Amino acid sequence: MCGIVGYIGTKKASPILINGLLRLEYRGYDSAGISTIEKDGLSIMKDKGRVKNLSNLDGIDKLEGTIGIAHTRWATHGKPSKENSHPHMDNSKTFSVVHNGIIENYNELRKFLTEKGYTFYSQTDTEVIPNLIHYYFTKDTENDDLKFLRAVRNACLDLKGSFALEVISSLYPDNMIVVRQDSPLVIGTCQDEKYLSSDIPAILSYTKDFYLLNDLEFVVLSTSAEMLPIFALETYAKEKLSIISFGNPISHTWTFPANSAASWSKSPVFIRPYVTVWSALTAVPIIRPVEALSPDGISIEYTVFF
Ligand code: GLU
Secondary structure, three states: OOEEEEEEOOOOHHHHHHHHHHHOHHHOOOEEEEEEEEOOEEEEEEEEOOHHHHHOOOOHHHOOOOEEEEEEEOOOOOOOOOOOOOOEEOOOOOEEEEEEEEEOOHHHHHHHHHHOOOOOOOOOOOOHHHHHHHHHHHHOOOOOOOHHHHHHHHHHHHOOEEEEEEEEEOOEEEEEEEEEEOOOOEEEEEOOEEEEEOOOHHHOOOOOEEEEOOOOEEEEEEOOOOOOOHHHHHHHOOOOOEEEEOOOEEEEEEEEEOOOOOOOOOOOOOOOOOEEEOOOOOOOOEEOOHHHOOOOOOEEEEEEEO
């Protein structure tokens, strides 16, 4: 069982990522790596061995990016090596991905992508993911704000198996997209910062506000408070697709009958879910503070984020 860490905010990401990886060391791993968005594009630093080795790599202290993803690997496909360590990039080096889990149909996907001209540099199942994202991204003729999200979503719909994913792109220097299926991933929010991790203890020193992702909830994290124009996605929605976004609340508050909105997942009391948009079920982006949930079914208040 490996670990995933992510950061998007105003501080330098790399020390936060390394610190998070150190806190996940107890889960076991054979390699470690990070990727950040720098002024001149995506950077990747990775190697087999301890997180300490990673933190001593030349140039890691020069990274300035405030958005980054990080990974400790427990090899399932391919030996522990630098090439097989995460993050992995697509051939054009536009997308960088960390993955926890196993892609059961990776052979089939690798064959498909190879036939399309893609080259693979590792033995991992994971490397199909950034290349699939690139494949869908370049195939998409629309050029709207949702293009990145659509590419990640389309790639994920092809994946069989388990995954917790963080994706960043040199084309979207203010965003990170995360999603999970049968592998853990937690988002911690703290004012204008978001911390991601495979488990809560790794980021507990930064925030006490968490959102536990449900399977196939695609979360678009942004450095700005703006929310992506999510409604357009309804056209592409399949039954389980939902999107979450985080931003600063504005003052609009609506009251709905308790049973009119989408269902919410039960969370431990200290977990405070923020915003869920069920694109297939409702056209309203909603905030779901636990304290506002009404057990007697009378009414629930939702604050809309824009
Ligand atoms: N299956 C992936 C690999 O072997 C990820 C393993 C993990 O969860 O660390 O690279």
